[in-house]
Amino acid sequence: MKLFIFLFLLEIHGTVGPTHSLRYFYSSSSGVSNFPEFVAVGLVDDVQMIHYDSNTQKAEFKQQWMEKAAEDDPEYSARQTNRLMNTQQVFKGNIDILKQRFNQTGGVHINQLMYGCEWDDETAEVNGYHQYGEDFILFDLRTESWIAPVTQAVITKLEWDSDRSVSGDLRNYHTQLCPEWLKKYVNYGRSSLMRTELPSVSLLQKSSSSPVSCHATGFYPNRADMVWRKDGEELHEGVNKGEILTNNDGTFQMSVDLEVSSIKSEDWHRYRCVFQLSGVNEEIVTKLGKAAIRTNEGSSVFPAGVVIRIMGILLLLTLCFSGIFIWRRKYKELY
Template structure:
């Protein structure tokens, strides 16, 4: 079997200069059997830390470090549970309103909210977002720059006018997304530093099922989930015949990723590098 050496580039950012995120996802449903009517999850850097649903009606912690945060703040767990119980009732009413707006009676319907913030630990730049969706489509979102609501569908216009006129709501959202959310994000990062801020380098392998099959460069065991894999030939990145796979989570919390190269686009020379200057060869 003829041996080829291919270019593989994996970029893993270190612990400095990262954009960190705190995100919450709320989802209420109508007409969905064997599933909670309301579910809420919170994530720090895409790692789930908290879960709540209408069946348990209790905020459950998913990481040891968030349990430590709760120990240091005895009222934390109760506050989270009470907040999400109240949100559950609001969303239950919202989905009824939305069904009326869209002239719907029965069927399966889902109302969602995604909100949170991002913080660059090098530039200190902060970005916030607050977006509602209904039945898989955008419904209304808050523009932090203009402090106004954007309504992409006709049924959301009445909500836009109502919320735009509520200046206290706009002020509260501005304060949350630019002040409170980043403060909580930094607090969570401090508690979870040993796991959230770690860096794990990958092991890399080259796979091919048969001589006519695509060649797969596979990297696994890296953390955080900020990596890029590319094929290059003679120093030029290849795009044609390259199929990039999604980043997947391993059982130990690290990640894996693969990039396929069609047989006709094989190259002859390769190199591997990371931001931490580690070198591997994909052979």
């Protein structure tokens, strides 16, 4: 039987600005071997701070500064564990509901929810989001109603729209509770979350006919930008900017490629790769030059560790951050 999986990928876009974020991801699976049936992770500014899965059945802190939450509230950890254990059971039951909705039985099924908020500490602007799968159903905070892009979600939309207490709980959570907890977490981890680390920047090229990749790694936070400029003007044509990726040590990396096949060698000196990190006024400028390029004709220029890490990230996103599910619980306890 054909399996329909709604793939949801969390794309982390670096932006230069004072915005902080609190995101939660809940994923349950059926038919996936050697993988927990339920996984929940929480991230502050894209740094994982709490983790729970059906194997350990315990909410575990992933950052030392989260111990401050337990100091302020001794019941914090136990309450999170109990809540997620209950949620695990709800998710498990909802997979069966969705199999019926989509007229499916066997195979692999992955169900996922992403919710949270963003807060700008300069403008105090708050933006919340609550989404099931990539295109199953999501909550519109502006209209306080549910949007169902697929017909299988219409039943849920009608039910949840008719229960005004659900929309009220969501509005309260995303506009009040979520920003309050986000501010607490940022304060707990201020020395870590508010730090700045500059990257090492390299020019890489697979072969003489390949684009030149300007690669920055080891920077923090992920609110960064990198561009190619010619004579001081930012280039868009012939430029391919990649996503910001997470390194194993919690820092970040990114690349921006420049197509050089049509650039005359005598004009290379006019091109610059420019990296800018939020909170740092000085730019890191790298001049385009053949002597500065690391290349390896006929083989990949990127270190094997980088390739393996990227493949691992894609696999993890495919397994953990994909799918659809229906959750009938109320949300005022979520934080």
